[in-house]
Amino acid sequence: MDLLYANDTPGTHPDSYYAATATHAIAHPRLDADINCDVCVIGAGYTGLSAALHCAEQGLDVVVIEAHRIGWGASGRNGGQLGSGQRQDQDALERMLGLQTARQLWDLAEEAKRLVHVLIDRHAIDCNYRPGIMYLDHRQRFVGASRAYAEKLRDEYGYANVRYMDLEDVRSLVASHGYFGGTLDTGAGHLHPLNYALGLAKAAAGAGARIFENTRAVKVDPGATIRVQTEHANIRAQFALLACNGYVGDLNAAVSARVMPINNFIIATEPLDTELAQSLIGNDAAVADSRNVVNYFRLSRDNRLLFGGGENYGYKFPADIKSFVRKPMLRVYPQLEKVRIDYGWGGTLGITVNRMPDLARLAPNLLSASGYSGHGVGVATLCGRLAAEAIGGTAARFDLMASVPNPRFPGGSALRTPLLALAMLYYSLMDMI
Ligand SMILES: Cc1cc2nc3c(=O)[nH]c(=O)nc-3n(C[C@H](O)[C@H](O)[C@H](O)COP(=O)(O)OP(=O)(O)OC[C@H]3O[C@@H](n4cnc5c(N)ncnc54)[C@H](O)[C@@H]3O)c2cc1C
Structure with a gap:
């Protein structure tokens, strides 16, 4: 099944709270005539837009x-x-890759957060950034590990923005009986994701990148000059970046063997009265809980609860x-x-x-x-910049991230979805124990 067309109306943002409150949305044309460029970026999410912006700032001609x-x-x-660190915690990274690489990856992730702040400030992106993420334990037995991890980050990584929360702390901020402790990271935060993306696009266009919407790459022909075929025209480029994430599908079999799509869902309540909203989350931080199938939630600017789960x-x-x-x-x-x-x-x-x-590097x-x-809010933004650095001739940081081994999913494209469904069913059952 082609995920680019499986669930949504083509050419239209989904009917989300974010689309309903989008600012600086500029329509870009469809590509209808052949063009040449230095760099062709496929996909206009954080990865592609950050890469485009950073390539254009190097003086490259970007499409x-x-x-x-x-x-x-x-x-x-x-x-x-906008969370701290990588998706894997530092304990896991140290085990997987050794202390030195784990530290480098932590530093890159810190840079990712800083980069998001710099871009927001430099390009006046109105995306309502607010500090704080609480990571809350839905089981008493997880609380000790949360405390130990906050101490580890402080003592071994010099990261002082995270602190342990005991039961009383949690209950004073979150009116739920479902949590027993956790941590609060004030160096992390949350933002309006679509407005951040739209702001990046405006910045990239301002730096000279040419952006085409409703323009799907159907084939990428490698070579000294790459030819990207779209439905209506071809692009000849000296470099290309696939920034298609969960939608890469048949465009590149090697990537789609290692990057599997999964779906996740969010709802937005009606605007709540201030007292109720503040009882749900008293410090305006975002929350992510300790379940394998994570619940994550926060308040919007207009006091809705935005709740993700399932x-x-x-x-x-x-x-x-x-x-x-x-x-949930x-x-x-x-x-x-x-x-x-x-x-x-x-x-x-x-x-x-x-x-x-x-x-x-394909x-x-x-x-x-x-x-x-x-x-990916921070890390994809950073990886777009690392791709731009690599295209500009400085590949060390791109290569460091690329050196993290990512095996293929077992089962090939026919079996991997049923296998993943089984694995996820197992993990969602574990959440109940
Ligand atoms: C529901 C949900 C909640 C999440 N919550 C968080 C969170 O709170 N914090 C966090 O850090 N991360 C979160 N993530 C992950 C984060 O959104 C992603 O990691 C990040 O947006 C990836 O950016 P990207 O640019 O790589 O991919 P995407 O934003 O998916 O962009 C890829 C783009 O490529 C385009 N594309 C694909 N194929 C083609 C083609 N052939 N031709 C042309 N265009 C193509 C697609 O249309 C798409 O717009 C969440 C993701 C989801 C879905």
Whole structure:
């Protein structure tokens, strides 16, 4: 099934809270005539837009093509959480890659957060950034590990922005009986994801990148000059970047063997009165919980609860996303029983076997960056910049990320979805124990 067309109206953002509150959305034309450029970027999410901006700032002639609209993919639909570190925690990275590489990856992730702030400031991107993410434990037995991890980050990584929260702390900020402790990271935060993507696009266009929407790459022919075929015209480029994430599909078999699409869903309640909203989350931080099938939530600028949860592992979104996500929301906040749900939408993200990004040099002049496994707001922005650095001739940091091994999913494209469904069923059962 072609995920670019499986669930949404082509050429239109989904009916999300984000689309309803989008600012600086500029329509870009479809590519109808052959063109040449230095760099062709395929996909206008954070990866592609950041790469385009940073390439254009180097004076390169950049073309971005997007099958639908700017931020139409995960970048315009996500939970908006700008988290610290990589998707894997430092303990896992140290075990997987050794201390030195784990530290380098931590530093890169810190740079990713800084980069997002710099871009927001420099390009005056109105995306309502607010500090703070609480990571909350839904089991008492997880609380000790949360405390130890906050101490590890402080003592071994010099990261002082995260602190342990005990039960009393949590209950004073979050009116739910579902959590027993956790951590608060004030160096992390949350933002309006689509407006951030639209702001990046405006910045890239301002730096000279040419952006084409409703322009799907159907084939990439490698060579000294790469030819990117779209439905209506061809692009000849010295370099190309695949920034297609969970939607890469048949465009590149090597990438899609390592980056698997999964769907995730968010709802937005009606605007809540201030007292109720502040009882749900008293410090305006975002929340992510300790479940394998994570619940994540935060307040919007207009006091809605934006609640993400529930995954499905077929390719189709559930018919009624609002009811699908309302269930986990009511398990956390039963007091919202009578609250209306105004929006419900789904998104497709790219995950990898080891939950680390998949950066690859598919040919000397053909790069790919994707597979952020649900942790891409900062890291995808950074990886776009690393791709731009590599295209500009400085590949060390791109190569460091690319050196993190990412095996292929077992089962090939026919079997991997049923296998993943089984694995995820197992993990969602574990959440209940
Ligand atoms: C529901 C949800 C919640 C999430 N929550 C968070 C969160 O809170 N924090 C966090 O850090 N991360 C989160 N993520 C992950 C994050 O959104 C992604 O990691 C990030 O947006 C990836 O950016 P990207 O540019 O690589 O991919 P995308 O934003 O998916 O962009 C890829 C683009 O490529 C285009 N494309 C694909 N194929 C072609 C083609 N052949 N031709 C032309 N265009 C093509 C697509 O249309 C799409 O617009 C979430 C994801 C989802 C879906």
